[in-house]
Amino acid sequence: MSEKNILTVGGLTKIIKEILEESFPSFSLIGEISNFKSHYSGHWYFTLKDSDAQISCTMWKGYNNYVFFKPEDGMKVIITGKLTVYPPRGSYQIDIRSMKPAGEGELQAAFERLKRKLFEEGLFDEVYKKEIPSSPKKIGVVTSIDGAAFKDIISVAQRRYPLVELVIAPAKVQGAGAAESIVNSIKQLNLHKDIEVIIVGRGGGSIEDLWAFNEEIVARAIFNSKIPIISAVGHEVDFTISDFVADLRAATPTAAMELATPDVNDIYMTIESFIDNSFETLLEKIDFANESLVNVIDSYGFRQPLDNVRRKSQQIDNAVYRIENNLERRLIDYKSSLQLLTSKIDSHNIEKTLKKGFVLVTQQNKFVLRGEKFVAGDSFRLKFFDKEIEVN
Numbered sequence: 001m002s003e004k005n006i007l008t009v010g011g012l013t014k015i016i017k018e019i020l021e022e023s024f025p026s027f028s029l030i031g032e033i034s035n036f037k038s039h040y041s042g043h044w045y046f047t048l049k050d051s052d053a054q055i056s057c058t059m060w061k062g063y064n065n066y067v068f069f070k071p072e073d074g075m076k077v078i079i080t081g082k083l084t085v086y087p088p089r090g091s092y093q094i095d096i097r098s099m100k101p102a103g104e105g106e107l108q109a110a111f112e113r114l115k116r117k118l119f120e121e122g123l124f125d126e127v128y129k130k131e132i133p134s135s136p137k138k139i140g141v142v143t144s145i146d147g148a149a150f151k152d153i154i155s156v157a158q159r160r161y162p163l164v165e166l167v168i169a170p171a172k173v174q175g176a177g178a179a180e181s182i183v184n185s186i187k188q189l190n191l192h193k194d195i196e197v198i199i200v201g202r203g204g205g206s207i208e209d210l211w212a213f214n215e216e217i218v219a220r221a222i223f224n225s226k227i228p229i230i231s232a233v234g235h236e237v238d239f240t241i242s243d244f245v246a247d248l249r250a251a252t253p254t255a256a257m258e259l260a261t262p263d264v265n266d267i268y269m270t271i272e273s274f275i276d277n278s279f280e281t282l283l284e285k286i287d288f289a290n291e292s293l294v295n296v297i298d299s300y301g302f303r304q305p306l307d308n309v310r311r312k313s314q315q316i317d318n319a320v321y322r323i324e325n326n327l328e329r330r331l332i333d334y335k336s337s338l339q340l341l342t343s344k345i346d347s348h349n350i351e352k353t354l355k356k357g358f359v360l361v362t363q364q365n366k367f368v369l370r371g372e373k374f375v376a377g378d379s380f381r382l383k384f385f386d387k388e389i390e391v392n
Helices: 009-023 104-121 148-160 178-189 216-224 241-245 253-260 264-297 306-347 350-355
Strands: 027-038 044-049 054-059 076-086 091-101 138-143 165-170 197-202 229-233 360-363 380-383 388-391
Touching: 009 076, 027 054, 054 076, 091 104, 104 216, 104 241, 138 148, 138 178, 138 253, 148 165, 148 197, 148 253, 165 178, 178 197, 178 216, 197 253, 216 241, 229 241, 229 253, 264 306
Parallel strands: 054 091, 138 165, 138 197, 197 229
Antiparallel strands: 027 044, 027 076, 044 054, 076 091, 360 380, 380 388
């Protein structure tokens, strides 16, 4: 054998690399994850295996950012990538470009594993559940501002309790990066000391759509929140890990706002009932006192000293008169307080404001509150009482 036919290790590896990479430029593969490692650089390294063989895999940060779930050992996945050769070790591996679970069963299994883990750690225990305030002045909301859930939450708040202030922390609620976005929004709202409760949620969807609320980082952010959290994810039949960790679970975002706020009609009824009950109680006390006094006056001891009885009777009449006047003044005060509260609540009615000739101006889906905020040249929307006009 001549020296011209002798290959170097590097030369042979180079030939193998060219043959393999040209033969397998792109393909899909199904297998089970094992030895999963997330490097501090953001890259993922793991082994994909089945009952017959195994192969090393790499998924770079730029690609794994688009994976909506966190891979775990034992999870069965479908990957798409290309075959590459790593010359320093003379080994081949798959350079992965995309990854998805091999069916809903894999996501359900991951859901059950995390649920069991957090349950054993005590994150679902009732002892850690914080009380939801009955009449909060300020409510934080973590959801997508482009979704129907956001509009429903605002609508319910305006209808039930227009005095409440909503603080919106927009978040991505679906797809890659959604879990991190939700966690960041929860942390931001926890920086506000005057927020009394937080609603975290979104509308319904498939298990893939709701998966961000099944991520461990979201569950721990909800558990560690100093502010009570209501989880409102999906529809009535949907359950996520967030529902189990939260201080209260609502079937829908609309139901969450109903649980977080009192009904203004109930407030009216409570005030009216208080006034009625107070008036009746005072009347009963007056009648009882009057009856007791009459019994004393009619007793044997007061029959002889008639002058003394008459004097005491006059004092009693004066006392009753003062009580009746005091009752009337208190009743007037209660009515004034009720009228003031009614006026305050009614002043927040946007429809009545628009009837007076005012107009709401929105630009880029935001209300324009100052002239300096208006962007000349951009399209805007005018909302009158009877119609809305789009100006381009």
